[in-house]
Amino acid sequence: MTMTTxxxxxxxxxLGLSALxxxxxxxxxxxxxxxxxxxxGGGWDFTCRQVGxxxxxxxxxxxxxxxxxxxxxxxxxxxxxVVNKRNDDNDLxxxxxxxxxxxxxxxxxxxxxxxxxxxxxxxxxxxxxxxxAADSEIETLPQLLDIMKNDPRAISVAGGSAVGGWDHLKVxxxxxxxxxxxxxxxxxxxxDGGGEAVTQLxxxxxxxxxxxxxxxxxxxDSGDIKVIAVLAPERLEGEFSKFPTAREQGVEAVxxxxxxxxxxxxxxxxxxxxxxxxxxxxxxSDEWKATMEANGIAxxxxxxxxxxxxxxxxxxxxxxxxxxIGIIR
Amino acid sequence: MSDRIFGVIGxxxxxxxxxxxxxxxxxxxxxxxxxKAFPIIIACVxxxxxxxxxxxxxxxxxxxxxxxxxxxxxxxxxxFLYSMLLPxxxxxxxxxxxxxxxAWRLGSTLLGSVLTGLGTSIGIYVIFHLVLGxxxxxxxxxx
Amino acid sequence: xxxxxxxxxxxxxxxxxxxxxxxLLGCFLGTIMGALPGLGPSNGVAILIxxxxxLGLGATPSLILLTSVxxxxxxxxxxxxxxxxxxxDEPAMMTCLDxxxxxxxxxxxxxxxxxGIASFVGSFFATWGLIFLAPQLVKIALLFGPAExxxxxxxxxxxxxxxxxxxxxxxxxxxALGLGLAMIGVDTQTGVPRFTFGEVHLYxxxxxxxxxxxxFALSEVFIFLEHRHGNADAAKKAxxxxxxxxxxxxxxxxxxxxxxxxxxxxxxxxLPGAGASLGSFISYSMEKKLVDKGTFGKGDPRGVxxxxxxxNAAAGGALVPMLALGVPGSGTTAVLLAVLLSLNIxxxxxxxxxxxxxxxxxxxxxxxANFMLLAMNIPMVGLFTRILMVPPKVLMPIVAMxxxxxxxxxxxxxxxxxxxxxxxxxxxxxxxxxxxxxxxILGTLxxxxxxxxxxxxxTIDNGDWWTLVDSPLxxxxxxxxxxxxxxxxxxxxxxxSKMRRDDESSLSD
Numbered sequence: 003m004t005m006t007t008x009x010x011x012x013x014x015x016x017l018g019l020s021a022l023x024x025x026x027x028x029x030x031x032x033x034x035x036x037x038x039x040x041x042x043g044g045g046w047d048f049t050c051r052q053v054g055x056x057x058x059x060x061x062x063x064x065x066x067x068x069x070x071x072x073x074x075x076x077x078x079x080x081x082x083x084v085v086n087k088r089n090d091d092n093d094l095x096x097x098x099x100x101x102x103x104x105x106x107x108x109x110x111x112x113x114x115x116x117x118x119x120x121x122x123x124x125x126x127x128x129x130x131x132x133x134x135a136a137d138s139e140i141e142t143l144p145q146l147l148d149i150m151k152n153d154p155r156a157i158s159v160a161g162g163s164a165v166g167g168w169d170h171l172k173v174x175x176x177x178x179x180x181x182x183x184x185x186x187x188x189x190x191x192x193x194d195g196g197g198e199a200v201t202q203l204x205x206x207x208x209x210x211x212x213x214x215x216x217x218x219x220x221x222x223d224s225g226d227i228k229v230i231a232v233l234a235p236e237r238l239e240g241e242f243s244k245f246p247t248a249r250e251q252g253v254e255a256v257x258x259x260x261x262x263x264x265x266x267x268x269x270x271x272x273x274x275x276x277x278x279x280x281x282x283x284x285x286x287s288d289e290w291k292a293t294m295e296a297n298g299i300a301x302x303x304x305x306x307x308x309x310x311x312x313x314x315x316x317x318x319x320x321x322x323x324x325x326x327i328g329i330i331r
Numbered sequence: 332m333s334d335r336i337f338g339v340i341g342x343x344x345x346x347x348x349x350x351x352x353x354x355x356x357x358x359x360x361x362x363x364x365x366x367k368a369f370p371i372i373i374a375c376v377x378x379x380x381x382x383x384x385x386x387x388x389x390x391x392x393x394x395x396x397x398x399x400x401x402x403x404x405x406x407x408x409x410x411f412l413y414s415m416l417l418p419x420x421x422x423x424x425x426x427x428x429x430x431x432x433x434a435w436r437l438g439s440t441l442l443g444s445v446l447t448g449l450g451t452s453i454g455i456y457v458i459f460h461l462v463l464g465x466x467x468x469x470x471x472x473x474x
Numbered sequence: 475x476x477x478x479x480x481x482x483x484x485x486x487x488x489x490x491x492x493x494x495x496x497x498l499l500g501c502f503l504g505t506i507m508g509a510l511p512g513l514g515p516s517n518g519v520a521i522l523i524x525x526x527x528x529l530g531l532g533a534t535p536s537l538i539l540l541t542s543v544x545x546x547x548x549x550x551x552x553x554x555x556x557x558x559x560x561x562x563d564e565p566a567m568m569t570c571l572d573x574x575x576x577x578x579x580x581x582x583x584x585x586x587x588x589x590g591i592a593s594f595v596g597s598f599f600a601t602w603g604l605i606f607l608a609p610q611l612v613k614i615a616l617l618f619g620p621a622e623x624x625x626x627x628x629x630x631x632x633x634x635x636x637x638x639x640x641x642x643x644x645x646x647x648x649x650a651l652g653l654g655l656a657m658i659g660v661d662t663q664t665g666v667p668r669f670t671f672g673e674v675h676l677y678x679x680x681x682x683x684x685x686x687x688x689x690f691a692l693s694e695v696f697i698f699l700e701h702r703h704g705n706a707d708a709a710k711k712a713x714x715x716x717x718x719x720x721x722x723x724x725x726x727x728x729x730x731x732x733x734x735x736x737x738x739x740x741x742x743x744x745l746p747g748a749g750a751s752l753g754s755f756i757s758y759s760m761e762k763k764l765v766d767k768g769t770f771g772k773g774d775p776r777g778v779x780x781x782x783x784x785x786n787a788a789a790g791g792a793l794v795p796m797l798a799l800g801v802p803g804s805g806t807t808a809v810l811l812a813v814l815l816s817l818n819i820x821x822x823x824x825x826x827x828x829x830x831x832x833x834x835x836x837x838x839x840x841x842x843a844n845f846m847l848l849a850m851n852i853p854m855v856g857l858f859t860r861i862l863m864v865p866p867k868v869l870m871p872i873v874a875m876x877x878x879x880x881x882x883x884x885x886x887x888x889x890x891x892x893x894x895x896x897x898x899x900x901x902x903x904x905x906x907x908x909x910x911x912x913x914x915i916l917g918t919l920x921x922x923x924x925x926x927x928x929x930x931x932x933t934i935d936n937g938d939w940w941t942l943v944d945s946p947l948x949x950x951x952x953x954x955x956x957x958x959x960x961x962x963x964x965x966x967x968x969x970x971s972k973m974r975r976d977d978e979s980s981l982s983d
Contacts, residue, residue: 048812051523070466072886076660078674079887110665112674158934164665165362191362191620191930192663194923197801197811198746207619207934220800220822337907341647348654348669355661355668362929363937366661366668369925370654377650383643392906399700403902406699407895410692410874414891417882426879430871433695437867438702451872455879463503463521465883 029272031093034067036263038097039080046097047071049261053125053281056289062280077102078111085118089266092273095122100168100259103313107320108166116317120269121310123281124262126294127302128214130172130233132248135203136226143231143251146210147180154187160208162196162217168259169196171323172233173212176248176255178326203227214259215242216298233257238300260302260316262309278306333392338385345378406436421470422460426452477605484834487534488842496531496539497839501846504546509554511691511873512683512880514563515547515750515789516805520884523813533817533832538839540813541793544806545597545843548750548789549851552589552782557582557861560691560873564682565750565785567915568758570690571637572770572777579773580714582859588720588728588775589782590851595732596783597844600740600790604797605837608826611744611791612798618745620931621942625951626745627924630752632955633759634913635963642963644909652917653924655680662922663929675889682918684881684890688897689904689911691877696902698870715859719852720775728779731761739784743791746801751919753788754781755912763958790840797821797833 036050047069054067072080080096088094096119106116134140140149150157161169170190177185191208193199196217203211204226211218211227215238221227223241231248232238233255238245248255265277282305284290294301304312352370395403413429431448439447459465487493500522507518519540526536551566556573569589576585603611618626634645658669659679670676738760739753761780762770770777788804795801800821802808814821819829826833861869881890901911928942935941943949 047520068466070886071884073678076677078677082674112672155936164660164662166665189933189936191933192926193930194662194926195802197799201615201746201795201799201801202619205616205619207930220824223828224823226823333907345650351669356666357664362663362933364929364932366664366666369928370657370668373650373653373657376646377654380643380646380650384641384647387643389641389644389908392908394906395700402699402702403696403899406696407899410878410895410898411892413878414888414895417888417891422879426875429878430875433871433874434867436699436702437870439867443867447868447871451875454872455875459879459883463507464525465521465879466886467879467883 029092029270029276031063031065031273031276033093034063034065035091035094036067036069036097037080037084037094038069038071039077039102040071040073045099045261046077049097049099049125049263052293053263053284056287056293057280057284060284060287060289062283076105076110078105078114081111081114081119084264084266085114089268091266092269094269095263095265095277097261098264099261100316101163102264103316104168104171104320107317108324116313117267119264119267120274121313122263122265122274122277123285123305123309124260124302124312125281125285125290126299127258127260128216128298129238129300130169130257130259131211131213131215131218131229131245132173132176132231132233133200133203133211133213133218133222133227133229134209135206136228138209138228140210140230141228142246143176143248143253144180146230147177147182147253150177150188151180151182154182154189157210158189158191158208159210159212160191160193160199160202161212162193162199164192165190166324167192168257169199169212169214171320172255172257173210175257175323176231176233176253178323179248179254200227214298215300219298231255234300240295242298258300258302260312261299262304275306281305332388333394334388335385338381338383338388341381341384342378345374345381348374348377402436406433409433417468419470421472422467423452423456424470425468426455480830480834481605481838483831484836484838485841487831487835488538488838493535493538493839494842496535497542497843497846500539500542501546501549501843501850504543504548505550505553505847505850507543508547508550508552508566509562510880511554511560511562511877512687512884513547514551514683514805515544516809517683517880517884518543518547519806519809519813523809526813533819533829534835534839536813536817537810537832537836538843540810541836541840542843542846544810545786545789545840546847547806548597548786549590549593549847551785552593552778553586553858556585556589556778557858558694558869558873560694561686564686564915564919565754565781565788567686567690567751567912568754568781568785569778571758571781571912572772572774575771575773576775576778577862581716581773581775582714582862583716583718583855584720584724584775585773585778586855586858587718587852588724589778590848590855591720591725592728592732592735592779592782593786593851594844594848596736596739596786596788597790597840597847599733599736600743600787601837601840601844603740603787604790604793604840608794608798611794614741615745615795615799615801617947619945620927620934621945621948622951623745623927624924624931624942625948625955627920627927629951629955629959630755630916630920631913632959633756633763634916635959637755637759637762637910637912641908644907645913648904648909648911648913649917652685652914652919653921654917655685655914656918656921657925662926675887679922680893680918681881681885681890682915683884684894685897685918686915687877687881688894689901689914691873692894692898693901693905695870695874696898697905698866700902702867715856715862718855718859724775728776731765731776731779732783734764735761735780735783736787739787740791742784743788743804744794746795746799750785750788750792750804750806751916753791754785755916757781757784793840797825798823800825 038047038050040046050069057063140146159173163169174185177188196213202208229245232245237243352367409432416425427448430451431444434447435444460467507513551562552569554560554562555566555569559574561567573585660667660677735757738757742753758781792804792807796807802811931941
């Protein structure tokens with residue numbers, strides 16, 4: 003059972019001593035490892051575990067990917083560890099998401115920038131939604147934003163991230179696009195996770211909810227909440243196709259919480275290509291598609307250089323918005 | 332007397348805490364209360380209770396002689412060294428050293444200490460790493 | 475009747491050889507992990523997730539394994555509390571207060587047995603509550619907005635005065651210290667770092683497990699080091715274990731306690747964000763308030779039964795918001811929730827209709843696990859008590875090393891270990907000063923939630939602080955806190971000293 007993991011680790015470590023030149027052609031990892039920069043149970047942890055498990059299930063990797071939790075600083079401790087101590091590790095990948103790029107953009111990892119690591123690939127995206135309680139009088143996004151524009155004190159928006167975090171930014175992007183002058187007047191209430199935020203929407207403590215589709219899914223299905231805008235470039239497929247995007251309501255706001263991986267900055271090209279290829283193959287598989295669908299994750303198919311550019315763009319974009327609305331100076 | 336000193340230290344701690352709360356750099360964007368108010372309320376409770384402790388001291392606790400204080404300090408230092416050595420020499424060796432030291436200071440014979448150290452280290456390794464699959468610190472030899 | 479037939483279906487799903495074996499394995503591993511300091515239920519469940527995946531288990535078997543671990547850890551936490559005065563996990567903290575004194579009086583066996591029975595009663599009735607009341611209970615959870623949560627936490631702190639009554643100023647000091655420690659880290663509301671002094675490791679705050687293991691387990695090691703010289707002979711005195719089964723009179727005495735504690739614990743569990751620690755805490759302090767005649771804290775079996783029934787009931791209660799709302803009520807249910815999501819099951823209002831097989835299979839498994847745990851724990855009391863036979867010179871190094879491993883294995887951080895050593899020294903000093911440790915842990919556990927809810931409530935009401943006492947429910951909670959707990963502490967002293975003066979004057983007359 004569990005005995006297999008460490009025994010292989012042990013063997014791999016012994017082999018590893020004699021195979022120092024892992025950068026040679028036909029790279030295969032001796033001891034694949036995935037760092038989840040948070041305690042067990044969170045989103046990053048599951049990105050690691052899910053991808054690690056399916057890589058092995060599909061026969062893409064011979065060994066079990068060992069998941070190591072390295073919590074701290076909202077991912078900052080793991081980032082610093084990879085940059086400072088494990089820069090040449092070819093066997094290592096690290097789970098990341100929009101939260102990582104948001105923090106990088108806002109300088110919340112002191113002394114670290116996105117260029118210090120190599121961005122591997124994305125495994126999907128979770129589009130933002132703005133929702134209200136089912137019995138609310140508000141029906142459309144412009145309606146909600148209009149009330150906010152006239153009296154920002156009338157609407158409390160609940161979300162699962164801290165002030166200035168991704169859930170908050172999504173509302174601000176929408177408010178900004180709608181032409182609200184000082185978006186800092188928008189009243190945002192931070193909760194510990196989307197679930198708690200939705201509960202308080204149902205309890206009537208707040209009037210609107212900003213979060214990801216995966217967080218809202220259960221309550222949309224049960225008819226407790228009403229999605230008034232999906233922050234996707236175009237209508238989604240499947241059951242979410244009945245909800246209008248912000249864009250088609252005249253509010254130019256798109257927000258995707260991507261999930262993916264980065265690797266140490268000093269990783270050899272052979273190893274980098276190897277990991278990019280494996281994750282791309284996994285992404286294309288039917289098994290992964292099923293996982294995505296079940297979790298309400300939308301496609302985001304970016305690998306290698308494309309993904310690197312995407313992250314750079316997203317860091318720039320968040321930096322610009324954050325400066326505009328005054329979260330960073 | 333001890334309680335009076337304790338109270339004064341508590342009071343100083345609360346003053347330090349209020350100072351540390353006041354220098355929190357507020358972001359541009361904040362909620363209605365802000366990040367400082369609650370810590371300052373707590374510091375006030377801390378300060379008030381410290382004053383009461385200083386004014387109405389309990390009976391004096393029994394303080395150990397200097398030798399035993401040194402014993403405790405030494406154990407803390409060994410534990411600290413353990414935390415530093417753990418990533419360097421790996422779990423097994425670091426744990427043998429630390430557990431042997433503790434067993435020795437708690438009154439085992441030298442042989443007994445070494446046996447306790449070995450048993451603790453290997454026992455924990457088997458249960459936590461091999462059975463439960465926790466990733467423990469890996470040293471140069473892979474364990 | 476519909477419910478009962480669904481439950482019967484659930485048993486049909488759960489009772490297979492494979493599932494029974496998984497439940498047995500889960501109960502066993504859970505008990506061990508609960509008893510080891512540093513590995514609580516949430517980490518225990520998280521650690522075993524890969525096992526569930528490696529074995530290629532389906533949704534229901536995985537859940538059966540993991541919830542057995544969850545319930546098992548709730549049982550296991552009490553063992554080290556009673557035998558070593560070290561809580562195996564945070565909800566077992568309250569069990570130390572009377573459990574360890576019982577063990578010292580030579581009643582270790584009875585304490586373990588009565589707490590095992592209390593655990594069973596707590597989880598058993600909580601599971602029935604989960605079956606029949608889940609939909610109604612969700613409505614209770616929806617009554618609690620931020621202001622009500624703040625009042626609830628304030629109530630918890632108000633009851634502290636009753637828990638450790640030696641020196642109220644020291645209790646208040648400890649609570650404030652705990653709350654202050656909880657403030658360290660990035661502010662969840664605005665994202666600015668507080669009290670971190672530029673240390674990245676502190677950005678996520680102090681893990682309360684680091685605090686609890688340091689304060690209780692390591693400080694215990696230091697105390698043994700200190701006393702080694704003086705008490706070498708005392709340590710050799712014969713260890714008395716006591717009977718391995720509690721006398722009927724003890725069970726009788728504890729029965730009302732268990733039932734009351736079950737009710738309170740279950741309610742605390744249902745509220746997301748309160749959880750098992752609050753359940754065991756409130757159960758203990760309310761029970762002490764109700765029936766204490768000066769024996770609590772000195773080894774009263776009711777002081778063992780109350781927190782154990784409370785925390786196990788809360789564990790069952792915490793499943794209500796997790797299953798019905800998709801909101802985790804505690805660290806453990808957060809992990810279980812993540813497991814559900816990764817098994818492609820979306821908890822939420824529709825879970826009971828969409829995945830009835832999973833829900834009812836799970837509930838049936840809870841009953842099975844509970845009976846297994848009772849069957850496993852009562853006969854094993856004799857085995858557990860053997861731990862007391864191990865001389866401290868062998869036991870204490872093991873306790874120290876297990877504490878280190880528990881923390882390091884989860885976070886992989888040497889910084890956490892160093893903070894833990896700091897807490898160990900702090901715990902030793904505070905014990906010298908007779909400062910209670912329980913309020914510190916309660917403060918670190920609840921501090922952030924308390925502050926966040928206060929700030930949310932005030933922000934929603936545009937900066938009006940009166941919003942904290944603006945709803946009937948919040949007002950009720952405040953009234954219980956003030957009339958029930960704070961006034962007696964303040965007034966009680968006056969009355970007591972007056973009575974004493976009256977006594978003296980009557981004597982001198």
